[in-house]
Amino acid sequence: SEGGNVDGEKAQEIKVRINDDPDFLDPHLATASISYQMILNMFEGLFAPETDGSLSPAIAESYELSEDGLTYTFNIRDNVKFHNGNTVKVEDITYTFDRLMGTKNGDPLSSNFNNVASIEAPDTDTFVIKLKEPNSNFLYSLTALQSAIIPASNEGKHNDNPIGTGPFKFVKYSPGANLELAKHEDYWDEKLPYLDKVTFVFQSDDQSALMALKAKEVDLTGVPANRLAEVENDFNIRKQNNNSTLVVTFNQEREPFKDVRVRQAINYAINKGDIIDAVFSGYATPIGSNMSPAMGDYYKDGLQDVYARNIEKAKELLAEAGYPDGFSTKISVSSHNDMYSNIAQVIVENLREIGIKVEIEVVEWGIWLERIYFGRDYDMTTIDLTGRPSAYEILNDYISTNDSENFFRFKNAEFDKIMADVLKEADRDKQIQMYQRAQEILNEDSASVYIADYQVLWASDKEIEGLKSYPFWFHDMSEVRFTE
Amino acid sequence: MAYIIRRIILFVVTMATVSLITFSVFQVMPGDPIRIMLGTEADETQVETLKKQLGLDQPLHIQYMDWVKGLVTGDLGDSIRFSRPVTELLADRLPVTISLALITLIIVVIVAIPLGIFVAKRQNKLSDVVFSSVTQLGMAVPSFWLGMLLILYLGMNFSFFTISGYVPWTQSVVGALGALLLPALTIAIPQIAVKFRYVRNAILEQLRLDYVRTIRSKGITEKFVMYKHVLRNSMIPILTVFGLITAEVVAGTIIVEQVFSLPGIGQLLITSISYRDFPLVQGIVMYITFVVVFINFIVDILYSVLDPRIRLN
């Protein structure tokens, strides 16, 4: 950051490097995790996500759940102000949900609220949501990630001039260059924020970003693991478990991946350690299912070691499945991040040892999405599944047959049943048990080869404090400040 | 006059063909911009809504006609990814790319032409051989690698240089120079290598012609032969080459902006291609080709100023 201010005090202005532009500034339209990394500083929902995966009250001061688990009654916090100075009214909340569900005008913007039967605003401080079916995970859809509260008066301008209630307000967006935010003076938590100005600088290239950091052109950036040594001494380093799931997976509707033994054989053949060393310079946590240790209690430990490398066993399994000499297949990876083709190269080498000949096909990200992800036209692929704050979403999305994003085409009745039942379970301990069982199933059934949750290595100015890590991508600037 | 009219017609025809090629290429290009933008988290409902909003459900020829109509009126449409007018996005990025290109051009011109003359005067001497070897080496180095090496050896060692990102001129002139000098050098070095050779060859070519002998036979001294006659005549072929430079420098900026993380048009272009942001890419490509074709058009006109054989035809 540039110089100090007049009295020699450090200016409370930060420059944070971000890999890419946000897709939308309108929080209801945005879907890219990179967008939330920035815009969550501007928006709040009824609840706020916490660093340990739990929720804390935000615009809703408190709530009550009816016996049948269907009716949520929220008590709205007083005197929460939008960036434009207006106080948040229950009409704004109604407006927000109407907009998301498409009930008043236009198409629905989100399918998260398909389970909502009705919304009501019985008085100025109270907001009521009625569900069609109980869902223990429902509160998770009430954060700014899924339902940021926005003012009705800003209709039509949510993307160009976004207004929210968060600790920072929108100043200027220069596509491809940066996004500037400024302190929200009327923020309801009077102590916060400390910073006067936050600039998110877009820079896709890690190497350049590192140099920008060294040149003090940015204050905070993720650095590539292989260059950590260069910055370790001069900067604060935080290693954050990304809560993402790096998988090498297969199309389980296709032969031979239909056969669980083939999947297990592959699991035994792949050397996670090598991948972690070569691709992440060791900065990654091996995992055994979709869940990462970042999720705290929900995480089932030990699964990561189940498929310790064992070529003999792998060969046996392959033989049992009827492929004693292996087979030929293709791994299709996206070119947008070199990580994938690098992993693929290790896979090729690893699987060659058990007789599986793998051809690498590199396609552009757009093609990967269209053909592999949505088209399900592939044999093998590797991808990093973005982390989410809710254990349910982590396990359900991409995997469960009742989710449209299940591009593995994984099918397991027990798993599906657990995921259905857990929603009706209100008790957290029981939920945890169910989630842990689900993780075991994924592991036993080799839903995919779970590699690792790689760490993001944040390097920041030594004078910066108050940085928080979430189990999803969010640069929370609310408590950040420069010290002497 | 007929010459100029013919050039103008050629200019228009070329631009029309360019627009058709650009548009068609994007039609056959696989990949759906909306899906790319929304990524794996895409919600079917969102996808459908967006598609309708952006008019991507229209038939192709209508999309093309609309686009061309827009081009003519200066409206390049809205970017899908940034949902903002392409012209605005271009305007944001242009200062970077134009500054870079201009600095590069200046470096190339002030180095290549004197160097070319210098070497031409010493034809077949040792310096000619040395320069010719250095030239070829300069042409052979991949520009981005040259950029990497410059970063490694100059950028990291001298704080004057900003090795990533851009400092606007309005903020600091020295800062802007520090940010642009290395990338400009990266593009300029191979260009100088090629261009000074052209200058040298053009001059040697002229020196072989009969009229030079006539001038010498009048008792005109070598200095005048070179600077009044030969150089003036060589300018015609040299100009052609320096016309082509625009295209090459622009091409150079695309890669180099990537190496130095400069937020210019080139960087925007590359990301937009992978995002399949059709309106934006088409806009950028049309803009760049327009500049290139336009400069060549100007060069053609300049010919007629320099060369009476064309002017007075």
Place this chain on the structure above:
Amino acid sequence: MKTLMSHGKNINLIVGLLILSAFLLLMLLSFFYTPHDINAMNVANKLRGPSSEYWFGTDEFGRDIFSRIMKGTQTAFFVGALTVSIGVVFGTLIGGIAGYVGGWVDEVFMRIMDSFMAFPGIILALMLVAVFGPGIVNTSIALGLMAIPSIARIARSGFIQHKEFEYVMAAKLIGVKPFKIMFRHILPNVSSPLIVAASISFAVAMLAEAALSYLGLGVQPPDPSWGRMLKDSQAYLTSSPWYTYAPGISITLMVLGFYMLSNAIRDIMDPRSN
């Protein structure tokens, strides 16, 4: 060969041929032998500096860089050769027909070529790669298409010039068919600038491939490509700078070889220079 030998003094020719034959030998050798398996990973051994075992060091997977450079000659020559073949075959065909037939055929062909040339090369390459997809063959096709216009122009001007020559008239007079006149009579006579252009295209193709690979759109793993290696090395530029030198110098040398060769050919074919 006689003409080649008589230019023994030509530095370009000697050095150019020397470089290229060295790479050619390396390529031939790489079909049978490389010091290490080019794909064998040994992560424990990653990013080792040059040593007697690993002449150019190892990469981030612990693979032998020298072996991969050797194998990379195959990719380099393949991309170059495919690109040049496409460029020369179609460029000559289009330019030849446009030049020889003339009239509106010429006008149409050349306007299209002009338009293609209006695109800065790398943009066209990026767009074409986006259409065809990345990879060694697709990249070569894209680069080959890019090479067509300039070769077509050279061919065209040769054909225009030569179709007026009296030997062409003599051939017409004895009843030689147009196609045969174009390709049996004229082509051999306009081939020198085409050969020069082809060898320049080779160099340009290698640089373009490197650039595309640098942008992540060129040759893809597991094909070892110098451009790709250069890109990969960027991540280790400060920590292991020697990683970048092997592929960087290889590309530079190979391109240099082709440029020198093209200059030498030009000198030999054009008696005026020197």
Place this chain on the structure above:
Amino acid sequence: MHSPQVKLESSANLQENMLLEVNGLKTYFQMEKGKVAKAVDNVSFSINKGETVALVGESGSGKSITSLSIMRLIPKPPGEIVEGSIFLEGKELLTLPEDEMANVRGNDIGMIFQEPMTSLDPVFTIGNQIVESLMRHQKIKKSEAYEKAIELLKIVGFSRAEVIINEYPHQLSGGMRQRVMIAIAMSNNPKLLIADEPTTALDVTVQAQILNLMMDMKKKYGSSILLITHDMGVVAEVADRVLVMYAGQIVEEALVKDLFLKTKHPYTKALLKTIPNIEVELHRLDSIPGTVPPAHLFPKGCRFAERCTYAMAKCHEEDPSLIENSPDHKVRCHLYEREGGM
């Protein structure tokens, strides 16, 4: 008409009247592999004041190189004047410093070249190119120079001189350009005009115009002319004296009538017979077998011996010297070594 015989009697007169004297000129070209092209090999001749000397010979015999050597405009490398001396009114040109030589060019010696199409700078106006020459050697103002240029153009036969002066070379025809070249060459009243095949590229009718113009200019300014040509008709019509070159050497030198009527060298004889002549009807033309050898492959002995019908054994062995057969008739041939050879 002057009569050289009279003047040759006294050597004092000879000195006084002599404008240019070339002695033992050798101009060689360095070729690949150390081969040497002896383009001009030991050439000596002189030109008197007011005289028109024709230099004839086949293509490649060294005519142009001889004239360029006088101007010291031999491209170096590869060419170089390796030996000899050239005196212009007693001043040795070959040893002059370059800037003094530049003062001689265009001032004392003017030159016209064969190719009118390419001999003028295409991007400057006609006027500009004449003025440039005037201002280089005369201390005059630009406006004055322009007036003079117009006058010169009128002298060389342009009625629209005021218009022509602002035109560019490509707007003029070949004949017109050659007239402009003459205007440039004559702009500083040179003592010697060298014309290297000034009419070869022109049509016959235009050729006649140009030759006439040159002769007029000569009369007007009293210059000498060294006219290079291979057209024997031109030689007969305009020259006083003729030098015949073959393979880099002068093989015969004579007054014009003597050359045609008392031809001595077998080469000259053969050359004259090969030319179709509209004045004489012949069924068959004589021809000289073979071709001129290239300058780096001159044979031993007499260079014409291979093609000569009179060749003797000696001719293939020994290089004949230029014999002064009669006061102004010299011939390089073994046949004339002793009096009354043929």
Place this chain on the structure above:
Amino acid sequence: MIEREKLLTINHLKKYFPIKGALFKGNAGQVKAVDDVSFEIYKGETLGIVGESGSGKSTLGRTILRLMEPTDGEIIFEGTNLEKLRTRQLVEQRKQMQMIFQDPFASLNPRMRVGQIVGEPLAVQKMLTKAERAEKVMDLIKKVGLTKEALTKFPHEFSGGQRQRIGIARALSMNPKFIIADEPVSALDVSVQSQVLNLMMDLQDEFTLTYLFISHDLSVVKHISDRVGVMYLGRIVEIGDKKDIYSNPLHPYTQALLSAIPVVNFENERERIQLKGEQPNPSDPPAGCAFHTRCPLAFERCKLERPNLMKQSSGQLVACHLYEDGTHNTKDTSEDKILVLQH
């Protein structure tokens, strides 16, 4: 020569070129390279065509062989109307008609061996067997004065005169009856010129060839021709027997042309007619008689009316208003003549 047999008849032949670089067709005009030319060529004779550069001589030759499509007019070769023939028939007809070109460097394909060049016509036309072909090629090469070693060499290994011989051998390979020689000796050195001219004359006798001999050199044309035609700006202005043209030129242009030739003659000084100005731009020829701008004898009518070729009492055909009635116009014009005395 009474009752000579006609080999080729040209009637009102025209060849116009559009002007290049023009923006729109039509408005920029045309170059009338050959403009309404008619003449006959008789078997076994040599018709010389002379004229200044750009007068349309080469175009005339090429149009006759349909190497260029005529704009208008008839070409009748031994009773066959050439301009109506389709490609196939034309190829057949062309075996009778060959051409020798001016530039001995450009007229031989530098990448072909001499044997190939001379034998190619036979190969293309699929005449004779391979062995017979080889024999014929050998024959021809000897006929034109080269040795059999020549067959395996490339054109650049020969001198200009030798190359021209190769071109002649190629032309002869199909046993043509008629040869158009377009400035066959202009590019050659004087000493070699005569070799080639002699060869052509010898071959004419041996194979009873008919020549259309194009040249700008009046001495050469006089030497080789039986009849001579004089071209000026795409038109024939005078045509007739050689002796008539040379001893009694009628057209002022012919007169000027002949008088302009420098000759070796120390006895009598010649009267030289000097023409004013330059040849006009062929894309914009003067109206009326195209020569009137340079003609020392031009009068009013010449500017307005184009003269036609008329038979004169002295034998030749002349296109000049001075000779409209077929007799010499005796109008005194000596005032207008610019006489220049030499020496």
